[in-house]
Amino acid sequence: MAESAGKPKRKAPRFREQKMMRRVLLALLPALLGGIAFFGWRVLALVLWVGLVAAATEYLLARRRGDPLTESCFVTAALLALSLPPTLPFWMAAVGAVVALSFGKELFGGFGRNVFNPAIVGRGFLYLCFPLEMTAGFAPVHQGFSGFLHWSPLRAWDGGVDAVTAVTPMWARRDYSHTVDSLRLFFGNIGERFEDADGVARVVSAGSIGEVSALLLLLGGAYLLWTKTANWRLTASTLAGAVAATVVFRHLLGAGMVPPLEWTLCSGALLYASFFMVTDPVSAPRGNLAQWLYGAFIGVMIVFLRWRAAFAGGVAFAILLGNTLGPTLDLVCQPGGKKAKEGK
Numbered sequence: 001m002a003e004s005a006g007k008p009k010r011k012a013p014r015f016r017e018q019k020m021m022r023r024v025l026l027a028l029l030p031a032l033l034g035g036i037a038f039f040g041w042r043v044l045a046l047v048l049w050v051g052l053v054a055a056a057t058e059y060l061l062a063r064r065r066g067d068p069l070t071e072s073c074f075v076t077a078a079l080l081a082l083s084l085p086p087t088l089p090f091w092m093a094a095v096g097a098v099v100a101l102s103f104g105k106e107l108f109g110g111f112g113r114n115v116f117n118p119a120i121v122g123r124g125f126l127y128l129c130f131p132l133e134m135t136a137g138f139a140p141v142h143q144g145f146s147g148f149l150h151w152s153p154l155r156a157w158d159g160g161v162d163a164v165t166a167v168t169p170m171w172a173r174r175d176y177s178h179t180v181d182s183l184r185l186f187f188g189n190i191g192e193r194f195e196d197a198d199g200v201a202r203v204v205s206a207g208s209i210g211e212v213s214a215l216l217l218l219l220g221g222a223y224l225l226w227t228k229t230a231n232w233r234l235t236a237s238t239l240a241g242a243v244a245a246t247v248v249f250r251h252l253l254g255a256g257m258v259p260p261l262e263w264t265l266c267s268g269a270l271l272y273a274s275f276f277m278v279t280d281p282v283s284a285p286r287g288n289l290a291q292w293l294y295g296a297f298i299g300v301m302i303v304f305l306r307w308r309a310a311f312a313g314g315v316a317f318a319i320l321l322g323n324t325l326g327p328t329l330d331l332v333c334q335p336g337g338k339k340a341k342e343g344k
Contacts, residue, residue, distance in 0.1 A: 014068050021071040023229045027220040028078050028276070031210035034188060038141035039086035040150040043209050049090055050081040053097040061106040070111045076100055079119035079276055082210025083269065083316075084126070085137030086153045092130055096122040116323045117280045124316050138168050138205035140191025141212065154191065167202050169267050170306065173259060180204055185266040188213030207268060214266040221275030230279040233291045238274040239265070241299020249307060258307045269315040270302060277315075283323045290329040298322040 035043040054077035059069045080100050084093060100122025108114045127134045139153035147153075169180040169190060178194045190206040206212045224230035242264060250258040264270065278284065278298055285294050298318050305314025 018071040020229055021075045023227055024075045024224065024276070025071075025078060027223045027229070028082060028210065030216040030219045031082055031213070031272075032078075034213050034216040035082065035086070035209040037145040037147045038188060038206060038212050039139065039153040039209065040142065040147045042152050043086055043147075046084070046086075046088070046090065046093055046209075047078060047081040050093050050097045051077040053077075053094045054080075054101050057098050057101040058106065061102060065109075067111075072111050073101060073105075076105065076118045076122075080122045083119065083123050083208050083272070085134060086139055086209050087137040088126075088133055092126060092133060095129075096126040099125045112282055114282055115327070117277055117283045117319055120277060120316050120319050120323075124320060127316065138207060140203055141188060141206045143189070143191065168205050168207050170207075172202070172204050173263075174257060174306075176202065178202075178204070179259075179263070180267070182262045182266055185263065186214045188216065208272075211269045211272045214271055217271040217275060221271065224275055224279070230275060231281070231284070231291065233288065234279045234284055234295045235274045237292045237295025238278045238299040238302075239270075241296035242270055242274075242303050243299075244296070245300040245303035249303060255307060258303065264303060264306075268306070270299075273298070273302070273315045273319060277319055278322070283326060285326045285330045285333075287330055287333045290326070290333040293329050293333070294322055294326055297325060 032044070032047060035047075051074050054073045055069060058073040062069060077097055077100075080096055081093065084096070100118045103125075104116055104118030104121030105111070105114045139155065141147070142150060142154050167176070169185060172178040172180065172194070176194070180190060180192070184190055184192075188206070190204060190212060192204050194202055194204065211217070221230070221235065225232050225235065243261060246258055246261050246264045249255045250260070258264075259267065274295075278295055285291050298321070301318035301321055302315050305318055309317075
């Protein structure tokens with residue numbers, strides 16, 4: 001009889017703790033608190049709901065392989081939820097969470113094997129399947145952080161002008177030639193009334209839940225870089241690519257539709273993507289040179305898609321294109337077939 005015959009088999013843990021993922025969640029806390037202050041407590045309920053659906057999805061799929069539930073699923077859920085409009089129906093957010101975990105992660109074999117950023121997969125699916133809710137679900141912010149006193153986002157402005165259409169700062173500038181002040185974008189104080197060329201009164205709505213305040217994103221991003229949770233090359237190259245594209249398109253090619261540099265950096269999801277999405281260690285390349293090229297490509301594509309695409313945003317699609325290019329960059333940047341060095 002074998003010596004181990006009488007010993008019970010060691011069961012695989014049901015939950016895998018990941019300190020790095022916990023630091024990402026901590027870095028997202030300023031954006032989450034800002035989202036509540038800007039749009040009300042419904043934001044917190046939406047984030048928790050997406051987290052619950054994501055955890056259930058990963059658990060049901062991973063247990064079939066004998067793998068544990070990981071903390072990374074909560075990071076995916078938080079990144080997805082904070083990238084959604086504050087008024088998105090709960091059932092649609094749940095669909096996005098299921099798609100993100102099942103098709104963006106578990107389809108490839110679970111944690112560490114996914115090619116695409118799962119949160120971006122979920123958001124891209126929602127954008128294509130529910131374009132109206134994903135583009136018309138924005139709202140102006142509650143002023144003075146009064147969202148802590150409300151459940152739902154602000155629905156009206158200045159005596160009853162409905163904020164029904166998705167006139168985010170991006171759309172307002174490109175389609176109606178109305179530019180929101182850069183300081184408002186930096187602090188997140190977004191919500192003002194204006195009239196377009198036809199004299200129609202409109203309201204500028206803020207963006208997605210966690211992408212409103214550049215200041216809050218910088219605070220969270222600085223923590224990620226300080227703790228070396230995020231790879232600084234990926235963040236720096238993404239921002240450098242966006243800056244270079246803005247200078248080339250706007251000043252050298254004379255494309256006036258491309259916003260000024262400070263506006264490009266503070267508006268939309270550029271900072272959110274640079275600190276939290278592009279830096280996903282699984283879908284990003286491994287080699288140093290490949291990381292620089294990868295981030296620069298995504299930064300350039302963000303500005304290009306904002307300028308030339310049918311939609312004013314473009315961050316999600318730029319990242320998906322980068323995820324597709326990443327493995328090729330790793331291969332090309334390995335001279336003589338040598339293994340690429342891990343970024344430090």
